[in-house]
Amino acid sequence: MACLTRHSGNRAGRGIVQGVEQAGWGVVADIRIEWPDPEGQEIVERLFAVSMALRAHFEETATDVGLTVPQAHTLIHLQEPQRMGEVAAHLRCEPSHVTAIADSLERCGFLRREPDPEDRRAKRLLLTHRGQQLRDRLLARLFERAPIISVLDASQRTELLSLLRTAQSVAGADIRR
Amino acid sequence: MACLTRHSGNRAGRGIVQGVEQAGWGVVADIRIEWPDPEGQEIVERLFAVSMALRAHFEETATDVGLTVPQAHTLIHLQEPQRMGEVAAHLRCEPSHVTAIADSLERCGFLRREPDPEDRRAKRLLLTHRGQQLRDRLLARLFERAPIISVLDASQRTELLSLLRTAQSVAGADIRR
DNA sequence: AGAAAACAGTTCAGCCACTGAAGTAAATGC
DNA sequence: GCATTTACTTCAGTGGCTGAACTGTTTTCT
Numbered sequence: 130m131a132c133l134t135r136h137s138g139n140r141a142g143r144g145i146v147q148g149v150e151q152a153g154w155g156v157v158a159d160i161r162i163e164w165p166d167p168e169g170q171e172i173v174e175r176l177f178a179v180s181m182a183l184r185a186h187f188e189e190t191a192t193d194v195g196l197t198v199p200q201a202h203t204l205i206h207l208q209e210p211q212r213m214g215e216v217a218a219h220l221r222c223e224p225s226h227v228t229a230i231a232d233s234l235e236r237c238g239f240l241r242r243e244p245d246p247e248d249r250r251a252k253r254l255l256l257t258h259r260g261q262q263l264r265d266r267l268l269a270r271l272f273e274r275a276p277i278i279s280v281l282d283a284s285q286r287t288e289l290l291s292l293l294r295t296a297q298s299v300a301g302a303d304i305r306r
Numbered sequence: 307m308a309c310l311t312r313h314s315g316n317r318a319g320r321g322i323v324q325g326v327e328q329a330g331w332g333v334v335a336d337i338r339i340e341w342p343d344p345e346g347q348e349i350v351e352r353l354f355a356v357s358m359a360l361r362a363h364f365e366e367t368a369t370d371v372g373l374t375v376p377q378a379h380t381l382i383h384l385q386e387p388q389r390m391g392e393v394a395a396h397l398r399c400e401p402s403h404v405t406a407i408a409d410s411l412e413r414c415g416f417l418r419r420e421p422d423p424e425d426r427r428a429k430r431l432l433l434t435h436r437g438q439q440l441r442d443r444l445l446a447r448l449f450e451r452a453p454i455i456s457v458l459d460a461s462q463r464t465e466l467l468s469l470l471r472t473a474q475s476v477a478g479a480d481i482r483r
Numbered sequence: 484a485g486a487a488a489a490c491a492g493t494t495c496a497g498c499c500a501c502t503g504a505a506g507t508a509a510a511t512g513c
Numbered sequence: 514g515c516a517t518t519t520a521c522t523t524c525a526g527t528g529g530c531t532g533a534a535c536t537g538t539t540t541t542c543t
Contacts, residue, residue, distance in 0.1 A: 168464070172470065175471070176353065178474060183353065222500090222502085224520075225521080250510065294352070391491060403531080422491090427492070427539065
């Protein structure tokens, strides 16, 4: 599933203006322009709103268990041991950044590094017992009060899913990068 | 429409771990966990994917015309002159940040500050002629190849909108903050 | 009316997520 | 068996963004 890390976009071009302090990604969610097509505009706005709510829910949950978002995300991803490079690909960030995240989680005793048995250059991250426990708590809270989606009934959810699939199957290549 | 600026979440809590370098927001879009409900999981994933595609489209368009995302967003918001505080509320960032954005756009001649006639503490940002032109170009390109939504036919769009409305009307308070 | 409080914007210091380059060690490929 | 690629680390730097302190203006309270 495609996503963009914070700087992945800004890499592409710096903009006319130098030395600008910028409002970040979140801003894009708040498009209020005179869309030529009001229905389309509302759909876009609501899609953004929904995804923001999901993000907010995730972050709140992470904070609840004492983690930051990327820590939580990494923890969740480590259901099975993963090589650091794989984690970087998953997070869509530079490997060097994973080093830092792993450092912090290791320092707290939530994971440890072990050499990859198949490639001695590589290291695999695996959860400690404490890490497993924290991961379980995190997931439990994440689903405890699932947002938005949970208010739709079964047929509505099926319908929504079908629509999203349609939208993405056509423009699929673009969406998934 | 609710959105979160990058740090608005991290303000809430710092996480157990100190000095951690973190993978940012974008990461959240990439949840691959053993959701108890596979259909719900797919919906969430696809919602994220769609919103990411929208963001990417917006950013690409901004870059095309030589702007960064927040510059573009501010420009778009300035169809009519707006007080800086209003812009900050719109961007959901600190007023001091709007100062910097306005500085950069003013330096490039895309907008200027004028005192608010009704409150001499306040300043209103308004587009110059060049700013207007750039805004027009930006919007034109933004709709030139509208992403995703455009692949749905009329009835599908109506249906999607209806579902999104339902989802948000129930959880509305949370979603819109 | 006059003092106190609230408020709009600016300046500035600093944080933190993230990148990119340089370095080390191990694997791969002719 | 040497050159190239690959996996991680280290480190410096960038840029978005916050928060506190300050100026000047408006509102509020008595």
